[in-house]
Amino acid sequence: KAGVTQTPRYLIKTRGQQVTLSCSPISGHRSVSWYQQTPGQGLQFLFEYFSETQRNKGNFPGRFSGRQFSNSRSEMNVSTLELGDSALYLCASSLESPTISGNTIYFGEGSWLTVV
Amino acid sequence: DAKTTQPPSMDCAEGRAANLPCNHSTISGNEYVYWYRQIHSQGPQYIIHGLKNNETNEMASLIITEDRKSSTLILPHATLRDTAVYYCIVRVAQGSNYKLTFGKGTLLTVNP
Numbered sequence: 001k002a003g004v005t006q007t008p009r010y011l012i013k014t015r016g017q018q019v020t021l022s023c024s025p026i027s028g029h030r031s032v033s034w035y036q037q038t039p040g041q042g043l044q045f046l047f048e049y050f051s052e053t054q055r056n057k058g059n060f061p062g063r064f065s066g067r068q069f070s071n072s073r074s075e076m077n078v079s080t081l082e083l084g085d086s087a088l089y090l091c092a093s094s095l096e097s098p099t100i101s102g103n104t105i106y107f108g109e110g111s112w113l114t115v116v
Numbered sequence: 117d118a119k120t121t122q123p124p125s126m127d128c129a130e131g132r133a134a135n136l137p138c139n140h141s142t143i144s145g146n147e148y149v150y151w152y153r154q155i156h157s158q159g160p161q162y163i164i165h166g167l168k169n170n171e172t173n174e175m176a177s178l179i180i181t182e183d184r185k186s187s188t189l190i191l192p193h194a195t196l197r198d199t200a201v202y203y204c205i206v207r208v209a210q211g212s213n214y215k216l217t218f219g220k221g222t223l224l225t226v227n228p
Contacts, residue, residue: 033215033216043160105216107152
């Protein structure tokens with residue numbers, strides 16, 4: 001069974017541009033969450049989607065957005081990129097809704113974004 | 117904010133058991149304890165999670181104290197490939213939804 005797949009794995013963007021990252025959850029998983037990891041701030045929660053609806057949101061500016069499709073695949077978008085957006089962006093998936101407290105949650109390998 | 121406290125680093129000899137402690141004194145009744153590990157530049161790897169009973173799988177054992185205020189992750193026979201940052205996380209509710217909030221974790225170094 002394939003794990004969580006994220007594309008692209010590496011990318012370089014210029015300040016002011018926008019970027020879209022893609023995540024394919026484990027087959028059958030319906031919940032997808034996104035995290036940002038930087039050396040200074042560690043792993044920070046961005047948002048979570050279940051059944052195409054955003055269920056949870058972290059403390060990030062509106063430049064960070066996401067969506068989930070009917071096949072549970074998800075994308076996140078960052079507009080007007082800043083140097084500080086350089087980070088590892090991680091996607092995670094789980095079978096059930098985030099209202100279930102004991103879900104098993106699996107992470108992908110991440111997308112490395114460098115903003116220059 | 118993370119609800120857990122972990123030592124920043126630990127060492128373990130190859131072949132010995134690695135016991136990683138975690139304090140979560142403010143845990144609520146239906147909040148699970150999760151453990152993940154992360155090897156540099158890779159995504160976090162799920163290890164185990166539990167609510168109140170001890171749990172064991174092919175990777176590790178999770179021992180949760182009776183009052184649920186602390187837990188220990190046990191890697192029974194550590195290998196060099198177990199060197200990683202280990203995160204203990206209490207999945208807390210935000211409204212009606214639960215989320216993982218990562219802290220700084222414990223850097224476990226397994227020495228030959």
